[in-house]
Structure formats: C-alpha cells, structure tokens
Amino acid sequence: MSRIDKVFKKLKENNQKALIPFITAGDPDLDATKRLVIEMEKAGADIIELGVPFSDPIADGPAIQKASYRSLKAGTTLKKIIGLVKELRRTTEIPLVLMTYYNPVFKYGISGFVRDATDAGVDGIIVPDLPPEEGEGIIEEGKRRGLNTIFLLAPTSTKERIKMVASVSTGFIYYVSLTGVTGARESLPETVEASVNKIRKATDKPIAVGFGISTAEQAKRIASFADGVIVGSAIVNVIEKNLGKPDLIEAVSDFVKTLKEGII
Amino acid sequence: MKAQNSKLKTQNLPDEMGHFGIYGGRFAPETLMPALQELTKTYLSAKKDKKFQKELDYHLKEYVGRPTPLFFAERLTKRLGGARIYLKREDLCHTGAHKINNTMGQILIAKKMAKKRIIAETGAGQHGVATAAVSAMFGLECEIYMGSVDMERQAINVFRMKLLGAKVTPVDTGSRTLKDAISEAMRDWTANVKDTHYILGSVLGPHPYPMIVRDFQSIIGKEARQQILKAEKRLPDYLVACVGGGSNAIGLFNAFIKDKKIKMIGVEAGGHGIETGEHAARFAGGSVGILQGTKTYVLQDDDGQIKVTHSISAGLDYSAVGPEHAYYHDNNRTEYTYITDNEALEGFKILSEEEGIIPALESAHAIAYLMKLAPRLPKNKIIIVNLSGRGDKDVHQVAKAMGERL
Numbered sequence: 001m002s003r004i005d006k007v008f009k010k011l012k013e014n015n016q017k018a019l020i021p022f023i024t025a026g027d028p029d030l031d032a033t034k035r036l037v038i039e040m041e042k043a044g045a046d047i048i049e050l051g052v053p054f055s056d057p058i059a060d061g062p063a064i065q066k067a068s069y070r071s072l073k074a075g076t077t078l079k080k081i082i083g084l085v086k087e088l089r090r091t092t093e094i095p096l097v098l099m100t101y102y103n104p105v106f107k108y109g110i111s112g113f114v115r116d117a118t119d120a121g122v123d124g125i126i127v128p129d130l131p132p133e134e135g136e137g138i139i140e141e142g143k144r145r146g147l148n149t150i151f152l153l154a155p156t157s158t159k160e161r162i163k164m165v166a167s168v169s170t171g172f173i174y175y176v177s178l179t180g181v182t183g184a185r186e187s188l189p190e191t192v193e194a195s196v197n198k199i200r201k202a203t204d205k206p207i208a209v210g211f212g213i214s215t216a217e218q219a220k221r222i223a224s225f226a227d228g229v230i231v232g233s234a235i236v237n238v239i240e241k242n243l244g245k246p247d248l249i250e251a252v253s254d255f256v257k258t259l260k261e262g263i264i
Numbered sequence: 265m266k267a268q269n270s271k272l273k274t275q276n277l278p279d280e281m282g283h284f285g286i287y288g289g290r291f292a293p294e295t296l297m298p299a300l301q302e303l304t305k306t307y308l309s310a311k312k313d314k315k316f317q318k319e320l321d322y323h324l325k326e327y328v329g330r331p332t333p334l335f336f337a338e339r340l341t342k343r344l345g346g347a348r349i350y351l352k353r354e355d356l357c358h359t360g361a362h363k364i365n366n367t368m369g370q371i372l373i374a375k376k377m378a379k380k381r382i383i384a385e386t387g388a389g390q391h392g393v394a395t396a397a398v399s400a401m402f403g404l405e406c407e408i409y410m411g412s413v414d415m416e417r418q419a420i421n422v423f424r425m426k427l428l429g430a431k432v433t434p435v436d437t438g439s440r441t442l443k444d445a446i447s448e449a450m451r452d453w454t455a456n457v458k459d460t461h462y463i464l465g466s467v468l469g470p471h472p473y474p475m476i477v478r479d480f481q482s483i484i485g486k487e488a489r490q491q492i493l494k495a496e497k498r499l500p501d502y503l504v505a506c507v508g509g510g511s512n513a514i515g516l517f518n519a520f521i522k523d524k525k526i527k528m529i530g531v532e533a534g535g536h537g538i539e540t541g542e543h544a545a546r547f548a549g550g551s552v553g554i555l556q557g558t559k560t561y562v563l564q565d566d567d568g569q570i571k572v573t574h575s576i577s578a579g580l581d582y583s584a585v586g587p588e589h590a591y592y593h594d595n596n597r598t599e600y601t602y603i604t605d606n607e608a609l610e611g612f613k614i615l616s617e618e619e620g621i622i623p624a625l626e627s628a629h630a631i632a633y634l635m636k637l638a639p640r641l642p643k644n645k646i647i648i649v650n651l652s653g654r655g656d657k658d659v660h661q662v663a664k665a666m667g668e669r670l
Contacts, residue, residue: 054568054569055438055569055570056438056443056444056447056555056556056570057447058293058447058450058451058454058556059293059451059454060451061451065437072569077567078567078568079567102291102554103553103554103555103562103564103568103570104567104568104569105568106553106554106559106568107551107553107564107566107567107568108568128293128294129291129292129293129554129557130291131290131291131292131294131297133281133290134289134290134291151294152293152294153294154293154294154295155295156294156295156296156297156298156299156457156458157294157297157298158298158301161294161297161298165294176294176295179295179454179455179456179457179458180295180451180454180455181451181454181455
C-alpha cells in the first residue's frame with residue numbers, strides 16, 4: 001500500500017476528506033518550497049503536489065505560468081526537485097506528488113526518473129499532457145517501483161474514457177472540475193457533483209477534484225462529495241502576493257488552515 | 265544523432281494513434297482528448313465522402329485559385345548555371361501562401377462538426393490571414409493568437425486579419441513568438457472546446473493534426489507531379505522546401521515519397537548560425553522530445569526546457585518540427601539542412617531580381633539553398649522548389665535588414 005493509499009484509507013475511516021495543496025517547486029526558490037511543505041503539513045495538508053516548472057505549460061492559466069517562470073529563473077530543475085524530496089523525507093512522511101509536463105520526464109529518461117523519484121521518496125506523478133494511451137512506459141515502471149501514476153478526467157470525458165482512465169490510474173483519480181486551464185475561479189460548474197458520482201460508478205478509487213477551487217467555501221462544497229480537494233492557483237497567488245516579504249510562509253500556511261477548516 | 269526507428273514505411277502513416285514510427289502521437293490534456301477523437305472520426309469520414317471532396321475541390325478552384333502554376337524559372341536557371349529550376353507557385357494562392365489549402369479543408373470539417381467559432385495561432389501571419397479569410401467567407405467567428413514579437417515584425421498581416429473581421433490577440437508570454445501563440449490557442453481551445461474548432465496551421469500538434477494538415481497540403485505535390493510530367497515528361501530529381509513546422513514541405517514531398525530516387529531536402533532556419541545558439545534548426549541542434557502534443561525533434565536544454573529560437577522569418581521561428589519529418593529524417597528518406605538569416609536575404613533578392621517574384625522570407629530560405637544546390641548539378645537535372653508564400657508581408661523587415669528607409 002502506497003503512502004497515498006494509506007492517507008485515503010485513514011481519512012475514509014475517520015469520515016474525512018483529503019486537502020491537497022499545490023505549489024510550484026522552486027517558487028520563489030527551493031528553500032522556500034522546503035519550508036512551505038513542512039508548514040502546509042502542519043496547517044492540515046494531507047498530500048502535497050509539487051509542480052515541476054516547464055517552459056511551455058499548455059494546461060496552466062496565468063498564475064501557475066508565472067510561478068513556473070519564477071521557478072525556472074531561480075534555476076530549478078527536475079533533478080533538484082527530486083533532491084529536495086530526498087531532503088524532505090528526513091523530516092516528513094506526507095505523500096508528495098510531482099505534477100509535471102511530460103518533456104522534462106522524457107528528457108530525464110523514464111526508467112531513470114521513476115527510479116530516482118521513488119528512491120528519493122516521491123509517491124506519485126501527475127502528467128497533464130500524458131493521456132494513458134501514451135503513458136504505457138511510465139505506468140509499467142511506476143507499477144514496478146511503486147510510483148502512483150495519477151491520471152486525469154475532465155467534464156468532456158466520455159463514458160469509455162472514464163472507464164479506461166479509472167482503470168489505469170493509481171493512488172487517486174484527478175477530476176478536472178471545469179473545461180479549461182488551471183486558475184482560481186469565482187464559481188465552479190454545478191455539474192461537478194454529478195460528474196464525480198458518474199466516475200464513482202466506474203471505480204472504487206479515491207477521486208480528488210481540482211482546477212478553479214480558490215476559497216474555503218468552494219473547498220467545503222467539493223469535499224461534501226469528493227474524496228480530496230486540490231487547490232493550486234489560489235495558493236500560488238498568495239505566494240505571488242507575498243514575494244520578498246518575510247511572512248510569505250506564514251501567509252500560505254494561514255490560507256491552507258482556512259481551507260482545511262472548510263473541509264472538516 | 266538519429267533515434268532508433270523501424271524500417272521506412274511510406275504508406276498508411278500515421279498509425280491509428282497518430283504515430284509515425286516513434287514520433288507523433290497525442291500528448292494532450294484529457295479535456296481535449298474527446299475533441300481530438302471526434303475530429304479524427306469526422307475527418308476520416310469526410311475523406312471518404314465524395315460530396316465533401318467535391319465541395320473542397322470547388323472552393324480550392326474558385327476561392328483559393330488552384331491549381332497554382334509550376335513555373336520554369338529560366339533566368340534563375342541560367343544565372344545559377346546548373347539544374348533546371350521549377351517553382352511551385354503557392355505564393356499565388358489567395359491570401360498569399362499555401363496555408364489556405366489547409367484552412368479551407370479544416371473549416372469545412374469545422375462546419376461538419378457544427379462548430380460556431382474558429383481559433384488559430386500564427387507566426388508570420390500567413391496562417392492567421394488564411395484562417396481569417398475562410399472564417400469570413402463562411403461567416404464564422406474567428407480569433408487569432410499571435411506572439412507580440414511577431415505582431416511587430418508582421419504588422420501588415422495583423423492589419424489584414426483585422427480587416428478580415430478576426431480578433432487578433434497578442435501573446436506576451438515566453439518568447440512571444442509562434443510557440444507561445446500555439447500554447448495560448450491550446451488553452452483557449454481547452455476552455456471552449458464545445459463550440460470551437462482549433463485550425464492548427466502546420467503538421468504539428470496532437471494527432472490527428474499532422475495527418476489532416478498533410479493531407480490538405482498534399483494537393484501541392486499532386487499538382488506538381490502532373491505538371492512536371494507534362495512539362496518534362498519525367499519526374500524531378502530534387503525537391504526543395506523550407507521547413508518551419510513543415511506543412512509546405514510535406515505538401516510537396518508527399519506525392520513523391522515512394523519515388524525513392526527523388527532527393528527531398530527540407531531547409532530549416534539557421535538564424536544567426538548554429539554555433540550562436542540563435543536559430544531554429546531542429547535537426548542540426550535538437551533532440552527528441554515532446555512539445556505541444558507531439559513527439560519529435562525539439563530544441564531543448566538538458567533539463568527538457570524548450571529553448572527560445574531565432575529566425576528572421578517568423579514562420580520558421582519554432583522549436584519543434586513536424587513528426588513526419590522526424591520519421592523520414594531518421595529513415596534517410598529526406599535530408600535537412602539550414603540557411604542563415606543573411607543567406608535568406610540573398611535568396612530574397614535573387615528571386616526578385618531574376619524572376620520578378622518577391623518570395624516570403626520563409627520561402628527565401630529554400631531559394632537560398634537552391635543557390636548552393638543548382639550550380640553543382642548538371643544541366644539535365646530538374647529541381648522543384650516550393651515557393652510557399654509571397655513576400656509582400658516582409659518588405660518592411662527586409663528594408664530594415666538592408667538598411668533602407670521607407
């Protein structure tokens with residue numbers, strides 16, 4: 001059983017939902033990321049997603065685009081992020097998931113990446129531009145070494161695709177709440193609950209919902225029917241607003257606390 | 265370095281999942297996957313539908329102005345003193361480049377899918393203008409994404425698109441050129457996929473785009489083949505075309521790919537020279553990677569970050585090459601070389617002076633390579649060059665490069 005499986009199992013036993021914050025690793029630098037991971041865990045995060053910056057993030061809105069740019073400018077690489085995870089594993093057991101576009105992983109080498117990532121203590125990977133049809137290599141390597149390969153479903157997914165994606169995804173299923181790119185939204189589609197219920201008919205695996213969720217209220221609503229709530233751009237916005245300020249870490253931690261209070 | 269690949273296939277490419285050997289494929293967000301599947305299905309049924317083909321043929325003839333001539337460049341042949349040179353005159357297509365062969369085909373597909381809105385990216389502006397024109401003609405809403413650097417150097421095309429009723433949206437992220445315009449168009453499509461069709465402009469992106477765009481551009485080679493057989497009673501020895509994404513090149517090459525004696529040469533943008541790192545020569549300076557939906561040769565660093573490219577020609581200024589080119593490259597069916605900015609300017613001038621034809625800066629790369637190739641071939645050899653576009657859009661930039669004040 002992976003760290004991710006254990007977290008969902010435990011939460012389910014206690015009738016709780018997972019809070020999954022996302023930050024871009026290396027934004028504004030890797031030292032800040034390290035502190036953010038530790039503080040977000042204290043603030044109530046159950047799983048943490050670390051974004052791997054990429055020069056051409058086609059599935060991301062302005063907030064994460066800018067974060068990626070800041071991180072790349074600071075010299076962040078996939079290798080360094082894996083190194084950071086290794087360091088973090090000395091102090092924390094919180095499940096860590098890398099969210100990355102496919103090219104940095106492909107360039108690293110699939111089997112070398114899966115080996116180094118799992119050795120360092122990475123628990124899962126989400127690759128928004130890699131549908132299962134193209135992901136055979138990483139799915140197989142992941143199975144062999146115990147790296148969860150988390151795939152996405154969207155409002156546009158057909159019945160056939162729901163069945164297929166649900167069957168190959170491990171750890172959890174990432175449901176994209178809206179038709180669009182990442183970014184905080186004032187309101188979420190009414191149909192999210194029905195969509196999540198539709199996916200439930202195809203699988204027993206945990207379903208986490210992301211994209212657009214930016215307030216404690218929205219998180220609460222999503223947590224009423226999903227197993228996990230993913231918040232990305234809204235947190236990245238807090239980082240951006242506090243760049244260069246001494247209380248950056250605290251500001252993020254406070255925000256994560258309010259999200260957590262929303263879903264309890 | 266060439267990647268491992270299977271034996272050369274010249275038929276039934278790509279496979280069902282859009283692969284050309286190890287290249288191509290569909291590296292797209294889940295939100296777009298159903299739309300890409302729908303597009304594939306609609307396209308394949310249209311391909312077999314005689315009524316659709318008839319409608320496309322009608323518009324290509326009456327609106328685009330096909331067939332385009334295959335012009336024997338007599339003075340240029342004499343000046344270069346070697347092989348006989350023919351120019352496939354795609355510059356004479358409506359809106360000034362081969363791009364409209366594809367936009368016409370795709371807008372008919374969009375109509376079949378009952379889409380109400382069209383989006384596209386553009387580099388040099390030629391694909392944007394060709395998309396705006398067909399959108400206007402069919403009465404569909406149209407939005408074009410263009411890097412702000414490109415908007416500045418192709419200002420005339422920006423205004424043309426606006427005249428044609430399109431909304432031109434500047435893209436200010438990344439290198440602010442074609443690559444970033446494609447990313448932004450993909451983001452728009454992700455958000456509006458239900459009623460919007462994305463007319464991608466080259467043999468790039470996730471499957472089925474490289475296949476669809478190739479098929480619609482293949483009219484170039486089909487015509488050229490008939491025309492050269494009529495003019496010379498034989499097939500050519502060489503085909504030359506510039507390669508950005510590579511749609512005009514594939515369009516010409518496709519009808520000859522099985523004739524293995526014919527040498528095919530794709531000319532990439534050498535920019536300020538390979539050694540400077542400021543270029544867009546993916547085969548000379550790139551490696552295999554995944555960008556914007558497809559696996560192919562990409563200019564990238566050791567960490568898999570995409571490099572910023574440079575070319576005097578906005579239409580060749582892109583970090584990846586079409587996956588089918590990558591496949592033929594590895595199997596040695598086609599060759600790739602590059603031409604620098606300065607050499608391209610010489611090509612621009614020579615064609616203007618010798619034949620009274622001002623080529624697009626993109627096509628000027630093919631002409632500049634021709635200046636190297638033709639003189640070293642015997643006079644009985646035949647070269648066809650794809651003159652993919654006209655240079656009206658480039659005169660300001662060329663004047664600037666030549667130090668002329670307008």
